[in-house]
Amino acid sequence: MFIGLRVHEKQARVHFIPNLKVGIFVTLRAPKVRNSPLTLPPTYLFWSPFAGPLPPIAPIPRPVETYLDHFATWGGDTMIGVLGLEDGTKVEGVGFGAPGIVSGELVFVTVMSGYEEALTDPSYKEQLLMFTYPLMGNYGVSGDLFQSDRIHTTAMVCKEVWDRPHHHRATRTLDQFLNDEGIPGIHGLDTRMLTIKIRTKGAMNAALAVGEASEVNSLDIVEMAREQPDISSLNLVNSVTCKEPSLVIG
Numbered sequence: 001m002f003i004g005l006r007v008h009e010k011q012a013r014v015h016f017i018p019n020l021k022v023g024i025f026v027t028l029r030a031p032k033v034r035n036s037p038l039t040l041p042p043t044y045l046f047w048s049p050f051a052g053p054l055p056p057i058a059p060i061p062r063p064v065e066t067y068l069d070h071f072a073t074w075g076g077d078t079m080i081g082v083l084g085l086e087d088g089t090k091v092e093g094v095g096f097g098a099p100g101i102v103s104g105e106l107v108f109v110t111v112m113s114g115y116e117e118a119l120t121d122p123s124y125k126e127q128l129l130m131f132t133y134p135l136m137g138n139y140g141v142s143g144d145l146f147q148s149d150r151i152h153t154t155a156m157v158c159k160e161v162w163d164r165p166h167h168h169r170a171t172r173t174l175d176q177f178l179n180d181e182g183i184p185g186i187h188g189l190d191t192r193m194l195t196i197k198i199r200t201k202g203a204m205n206a207a208l209a210v211g212e213a214s215e216v217n218s219l220d221i222v223e224m225a226r227e228q229p230d231i232s233s234l235n236l237v238n239s240v241t242c243k244e245p246s247l248v249i250g
Helices: 069-074 115-119 174-181 191-201 221-227 236-240
Strands: 002-008 011-017 024-029 043-047 079-085 090-097 100-109 127-129 155-157 184-187 204-212
Touching: 079 184, 079 221, 090 174, 090 204, 100 155, 100 184, 100 191, 100 221, 115 127, 127 191, 174 184, 184 204, 191 204, 204 221
Parallel strands: 002 024, 100 127, 127 155, 155 184
Antiparallel strands: 002 011, 024 043, 079 090, 079 204, 090 184, 100 204
């Protein structure tokens, strides 16, 4: 009888394989590092009482790259974002894009990519657009996929923003794009909780403040959200309609 013991991130499993000698087979795996594409390879060991004592394990020199430190200071040391909803919810995250205070209706989209198209879509005028997919900005901004000539959303809300894009057509980062357009953004918060709340209660008025911690923390962001007029009372068609005709060559 063969007894196999597998150790994987503090979880052990015992396997029984017939017609083999008595022994212990151990697989050691190093825990994965968050936000890192590299992991340590597994170490395999076999021990049997007929083979003597277990030999010592030599460490495997293999670098593990991590972006946690880079992510913690991304967007400035003191630039934070505070999001408030009309139901009293208040969450804090990392601010990016342009500093400022905005308000509007908080809605969400479930696209896995296409943030360029969504941000420039005129149908999201006067809305804080929240992305349910956890990572935005990984392929940068090219400008070739815009749905209009500018960003129409009031703000961008997401779980995490990546500021080192990898794409041959990218000309700037997502942070630079929002900053150039004067649009604030917030990331590093629980978008899953916010999505469930909106899906249950419907779209709600919200307010977002992005800037220095000393300035943002003193604001009553929830009251600002409650003072926001209902989006149905606003004339949004006039603000997104083209002022003059344009020719699109097919």
